[in-house]
Amino acid sequence: MRKTLMILCFCCIAFLGGCNKETEGNTTSSSDQYEIMISAAASLTDALTELQKTFETEHPDIQLSFNFGSSGKLATQIEQGAPADVFLSASEQDMDRLEEGNLIDQNSRIDFAKNTLALIAAQNRESGPKSFEAIDPSKLQHLAIGEPDSVPAGRYSKQVLEEVGLWEPLQGKLVLGSDVRQVLTHVEMGNADFGMVYSSDAAISEKVKVLAIADDNWHSPIVYPGAVVEKTKHPDKAQVFLEFLAGEEGKTVLHKYGFH
Amino acid sequence: MRAVLDVQIQKELPHFDIDVEFKANKEIVVLFGPSGSGKTTILNCLAGLEQPDGGHIRLGNNLLFGEGYSMPPQKRKIGYLFQDYALFPHVSVEKNIWYGVPKKDRPKKEPIIQQLLDVLGIHHLVKKYPHQISGGEKQRVALARALATEPSLLLLDEPLSALDEETRWQCQDELLRLHQLWNSVPFLIVTHDRNEAEKLGDRILHLDKGKSIKEQNR
Amino acid sequence: MGSGDYTPLFLSLKVAAISTTIVFIAGIFFAHLLAKRQFFGKSVIESIFLLPLVLPPTVVGFGLLLLFGKNGWLGKWLLEWFDVQIVFSWIGAVIASVVVSFPLMYQSSAAAFEHVDIRLENAARTMGASNWRVFWTIAFPLAWPGLLAGLVLSFARGLGEFGATLMLAGYIPGKTDTIPMAIYFAVESGHMEKAAFWVVIIVALGFSAITWLNWWSKRNMRRFANEKGR
Numbered sequence: 001m002r003k004t005l006m007i008l009c010f011c012c013i014a015f016l017g018g019c020n021k022e023t024e025g026n027t028t029s030s031s032d033q034y035e036i037m038i039s040a041a042a043s044l045t046d047a048l049t050e051l052q053k054t055f056e057t058e059h060p061d062i063q064l065s066f067n068f069g070s071s072g073k074l075a076t077q078i079e080q081g082a083p084a085d086v087f088l089s090a091s092e093q094d095m096d097r098l099e100e101g102n103l104i105d106q107n108s109r110i111d112f113a114k115n116t117l118a119l120i121a122a123q124n125r126e127s128g129p130k131s132f133e134a135i136d137p138s139k140l141q142h143l144a145i146g147e148p149d150s151v152p153a154g155r156y157s158k159q160v161l162e163e164v165g166l167w168e169p170l171q172g173k174l175v176l177g178s179d180v181r182q183v184l185t186h187v188e189m190g191n192a193d194f195g196m197v198y199s200s201d202a203a204i205s206e207k208v209k210v211l212a213i214a215d216d217n218w219h220s221p222i223v224y225p226g227a228v229v230e231k232t233k234h235p236d237k238a239q240v241f242l243e244f245l246a247g248e249e250g251k252t253v254l255h256k257y258g259f260h
Numbered sequence: 261m262r263a264v265l266d267v268q269i270q271k272e273l274p275h276f277d278i279d280v281e282f283k284a285n286k287e288i289v290v291l292f293g294p295s296g297s298g299k300t301t302i303l304n305c306l307a308g309l310e311q312p313d314g315g316h317i318r319l320g321n322n323l324l325f326g327e328g329y330s331m332p333p334q335k336r337k338i339g340y341l342f343q344d345y346a347l348f349p350h351v352s353v354e355k356n357i358w359y360g361v362p363k364k365d366r367p368k369k370e371p372i373i374q375q376l377l378d379v380l381g382i383h384h385l386v387k388k389y390p391h392q393i394s395g396g397e398k399q400r401v402a403l404a405r406a407l408a409t410e411p412s413l414l415l416l417d418e419p420l421s422a423l424d425e426e427t428r429w430q431c432q433d434e435l436l437r438l439h440q441l442w443n444s445v446p447f448l449i450v451t452h453d454r455n456e457a458e459k460l461g462d463r464i465l466h467l468d469k470g471k472s473i474k475e476q477n478r
Numbered sequence: 479m480g481s482g483d484y485t486p487l488f489l490s491l492k493v494a495a496i497s498t499t500i501v502f503i504a505g506i507f508f509a510h511l512l513a514k515r516q517f518f519g520k521s522v523i524e525s526i527f528l529l530p531l532v533l534p535p536t537v538v539g540f541g542l543l544l545l546f547g548k549n550g551w552l553g554k555w556l557l558e559w560f561d562v563q564i565v566f567s568w569i570g571a572v573i574a575s576v577v578v579s580f581p582l583m584y585q586s587s588a589a590a591f592e593h594v595d596i597r598l599e600n601a602a603r604t605m606g607a608s609n610w611r612v613f614w615t616i617a618f619p620l621a622w623p624g625l626l627a628g629l630v631l632s633f634a635r636g637l638g639e640f641g642a643t644l645m646l647a648g649y650i651p652g653k654t655d656t657i658p659m660a661i662y663f664a665v666e667s668g669h670m671e672k673a674a675f676w677v678v679i680i681v682a683l684g685f686s687a688i689t690w691l692n693w694w695s696k697r698n699m700r701r702f703a704n705e706k707g708r
Contacts, residue, residue, distance in 0.1 A: 072666060142566050147649065149667030175566055175648035178662070185540075186648070190549045191565045309600050333603040346601040350619050359615075360605030409605050 032061050034237045037083055039067045039074040041090035041224070043115075043153075043180060046204055047257040048088075054253075055244055062237050070179055072150055078103055078229060085232040086241055088112070088224065090198075091152035095225040108228040108239055112246040113259040115222040117156050117214040118202045122190045131212045132160060135194070137169040144183045144192035147176040152222075153183070157196040159219040184208065198222070203258030224259070265413055265446050269305055269315035269325070271470075273298060278312075278470035284446040288439055290461030291450045298470040299450040300343070303415045306448070307340050308333035319412055339411035343418045345402035347390040353401050354386035360409035369408070376404045379441060380434070396427040400434070407442065414442075416449045420456060432459055485652050486660040487679060493568060493656060494636040497575035501632045504576075505583030506625060510617065513591035524588075531581045535641020542574060542646045568654055570647035575639045579632035586631060590624025591617060623695050630691040634684050 040048055045068050052064050067074065067084065075094040078084050079101060087104060089095045098104045119135075121128045129135045135143075145161075146154025154176065161167040177183040180197050187195035188207040195208075202210050226245060228238040244250055263283035271278040278298045282289070291299045304310040306317060308324065308331060316326025319338070324331045347356050357376075361369050377383045380400040385393055393401065399419060406414060419435070420428045439447050451457050457464050458478075466474035508527070512520060530538050546553040546564040556562045564570045594617050602612045618625070640658035647654040649663065657680045664673035 070666070072668075141563075142648070142650075144648075147663050147666070149669070150663055151666075172650065172653060175650055176663070177649070178644060178666070182645070185543070185645075189543055189547045191543065191547045192648075307600075307604050309603070333600070334606050334608060336604070337606075338604055340601065340604040342597050342601055344597075346595070346597040348598060348602075348616060359602065359607070362606070405605070 033063060034061060034234050035063045035065060036085045036234065036237055036241055037065050037067060038086045038088060038241070039069070039078060039082075039084040039229075040086075040088040041071045041074070041152075042068045043090055043198055043201055044068070044088055044224070047200075047254050047259070050257075051245070051250060051253050054249060055241065058244075059240060062240065064241065070150070071152055081231075084229045085234060085238040086226060087229055088226045088245075090115075090222075090224055091155070092221075092223060092225055093152070093155075095227060098227070098229075103230050104227040105230055105235065106227075108235075108242060110226055110242060110246050111223040112226050112242070112250065113224040113254050115224065115259055116199045116216065117153070117160055117196055117219060117222065118199045118210045119212040119214070120184075120187055120195050120197060120202050120205075120208040121193070121211055122187055123207050123209050125190070125193075125209075128194065128211045132164045132166075132214060132218075135164075135166055137166065137173060140173065140193040142173055142175050142186075142192040143170055144175045144177055144186040144195035146180055146183055146196075147178060151177065151179060153180050153196070153198055153201075156214075156219040156222055160196070160214045163218040198258070200258030264320060265448075266316070266318040267302075267306065269302070269312035269317065271298075271301065271305065271310070271312045273301065273470065276469040278302065280465075280467070280470070280472050281315075282465055282472065282475070284448065284463070286443050286446055287462035288436075288447040288449060288460055290457045290464045291448065291467055292454070292457040292461070292464050293452065293467030295452050297467045299452075299467060300417055301470075302467075303340070303417055303448065303450055306413070307338050307415060308336050337409070337412045339406035339409060339414040341399075341402050341406050341414070341416040341419050344422060345390075345398045347398060347402055347405070349390050351389075352386065353382070353388050353390065353393070356390070356401060357386075357405045357408050359405065372410070373404075373408055376407055379438065380404050395423050396431060399423065399431055403435075403438065407438075412445055414445055414447045416447060418450055418452070421451070421453070428456075432456065435460060483652070486655050486657045486676065489568060489571070489655065490637060490657040490680075491683075493571045493575055494633055497572045497579060497636040498629065498633045500572070500576050501579050501583045501636070502625075502629050505580060505628060505632070506587050506618075509584050509587035510591050510613065513588050514596060524584075527584050528581045530578050535578065535639075536645060538577060539574065539642035539645025542570075542577065542642060546570065546573060546646060565646060566648040566650060566654065568647065571639075571643045571654055571656060574642040574646045575636040578639050578642055579635040582631040582635055583628040586628025587621065587625050590621035590628070593624070594620045626691060626694065630687050633687055637680065637683060 048066060056062065056064060071089040071091050071094040074087065075089065075097055078087060078098060087095070087098065095104070095109065099106060099109065119132055145157040148154040148158040158167060161170060175186060175192055177186065180201050183195045183197050184201060184205055186192040188205060194211070199210070199213060202208055226242050228235055228242060232238050263285055265284040267283070268281040269278065276298070278301060280302060291302060293299055301310060305312045311330055312325060317324040319336070322331070323329065324336055348359070357373065358366065380403060382397065382400050382404060385397055385401065390398060420431050423431060449460055462478060464476040465472055466476065512523070543565065544550050548554065548557060548563070548565060553564055556564060562569070564573060598620070599612050599616050602616050607615065638658055640662060643656060644659060649655055649659050657676050661673050661676045661680070664676065
């Protein structure tokens with residue numbers, strides 16, 4: 001029974017390996033192929049997908065695979081031993097958590113991108129406040145933000161709203177999303193009057209417009225820390241990717257997607 | 261004189277067509293034939309549970325079926341004793357028997373029901389549930405239930421086939437006695453048992469593959 | 479449970495109770511309507527009824543947003559004519575719950591009605607009973623064990639509904655936070671004690687509902703056991 005299972009597993013692996021070779025026309029030999037698993041914040045999806053092609057062309061021996069999710073969830077996965085070589089977080093807090101647990105290589109940690117927080121409305125909405133201070137709670141039904149305790153964008157949103165004195169007045173009108181995507185959906189479909197997301201998220205949605213950008217001083221810095229995961233089997237290859245991301249090519253693409 | 265029941269129907273079935281014509285007065289008519297000769301379908305057509313393709317059914321002065329009309333089963337005033345009695349398993353014998361009597365008629369129907377219970381000897385069963393009584397008792401309860409509505413025609417589908425030999429003889433006698441008491445209405449009995457047909461029927465209609473092949477008066 | 483806020487409990491009970499009532503009536507209605515009928519397109523209709531079981535909850539939720547959102551074609555109409563807003567309200571939670579639990583009620587009741595011997599219903603008809611009376615005195619009581627099973631399943635499914643509800647009702651603390659949402663966000667933010675508290679409550683609710691079903695059906699099945707086993 002066990003033997004059969006083993007054989008079956010080998011077959012699967014062989015088959016999958018075969019597939020990979022097929023999809024990648026430019027690989028010369030499969031013996032020195034490294035697969036790097038990158039656990040990345042969901043907001044990085046589009047930028048990383050674009051970077052993947054460039055990177056793999058430049059480094060034919062390294063193949064990237066991604067696991068996108070909320071930073072908190074990814075950190076928990078890594079804590080529980082999920083396979084990952086690089087962790088790209090949307091919040092310092094989650095990275096700090098892993099650093100304290102010695103789950104990342106401290107020396108590799110680097111802030112590779114910055115973001116700002118935007119107040120958005122549906123593209124076809126006629127009027128709206130020109131700034132955060134101008135938000136009038138009595139004139140809106142629902143403001144969508146990320147859930148402050150579990151979604152980093154939500155935490156920054158809460159800080160901003162507290163700073164401008166709107167957190168209390170808006171209670172009961174705040175629709176808390178489980179991720180930024182949901183906040184975007186609520187605004188795009190016109191169900192929430194306004195929403196607060198990262199500028200980078202606002203940049204990739206064609207159905208929303210940015211009404212205002214939050215002052216950097218209103219919230220703790222929104223930086224994207226990245227690090228090599230301590231348990232990786234290919235620390236040098238993981239480092240190569242991290243440097244590529246923080247380098248010129250990475251910056252250009254990140255900028256294009258609304259990061260700074 | 262016009263017959264009480266006048267039937268002339270056609271109906272297409274998967275393996276053969278039913279095409280029968282018969283009349284019945286206040287007598288016992290037996291539809292006799294092998295199983296699968298369309299007997300039950302004929303009863304269902306009379307009761308309004310199935311629709312013939314053509315023909316007519318008259319009962320007394322009423323047209324039950326024909327001329328593009330079909331009276332719903334609820335209004336036909338036909339008592340139907342199903343092959344396995346179809347007693348309602350979730351209510352008592354008493355409630356089964358009273359089921360067809362409208363609430364407002366219940367006080368004035370009391371004597372009739374009591375008489376039925378007497379004749380059939382099922383007084384002691386009224387508080388029981390169908391699964392607590394024997395086959396013969398079930399048959400009597402089902403008869404009481406069918407007659408409690410005071411139907412103008414009683415249909416009996418293999419009424420005795422589920423019973424053992426001895427009970428069957430007993431019940432045949434009882435059916436005959438019951439018909440004496442209720443002889444204002446025709447009884448239409450379906451059976452595949454020749455002895456039973458001959459014992460019960462004033463008239464026997466021999467059926468084969470939906471056609472009447474012989475009519476026999478006793 | 480620092481805050482001592484019990485809105486999720488009451489909201490969940492309210493939503494599950496209302497949605498179960500709606501689903502119970504609608505499920506029985508459609509199951510009885512279709513159970514003993516054969517017609518062209520019946521399987522298509524049944525597949526549509528069962529679709530919410532197959533689709534991921536977020537897809538169901540997105541579909542409901544398209545339908546009931548402020549600019550959705552039903553939502554727009556409800557807002558204009560009745561001033562009722564479905565999205566981001568507890569009514570939205572009821573609708574999400576109804577949609578995901580209806581298939582369970584429909585399946586259970588369809589099976590239950592198909593098992594009711596048609597001859598019993600016919601016997602009632604020959605005795606003059608209207609279709610309405612046949613339903614209430616014969617079909618309904620005889621199908622009751624199956625209907626009850628559907629009822630409990632729907633209640634349990636409604637109580638645990640999360641994905642579609644989060645999309646349609648949103649998460650507004652104190653307004654649309656059902657127990658599953660409270661659990662989800664407590665886990666996500668690492669408040670494990672709070673999560674455990676709600677898990678205990680929802681497990682207790684689900685557990686007692688199922689225990690009650692087993693107790694009830696054992697008590698009631700016994701009465702018909704002989705008749706049915708024949």
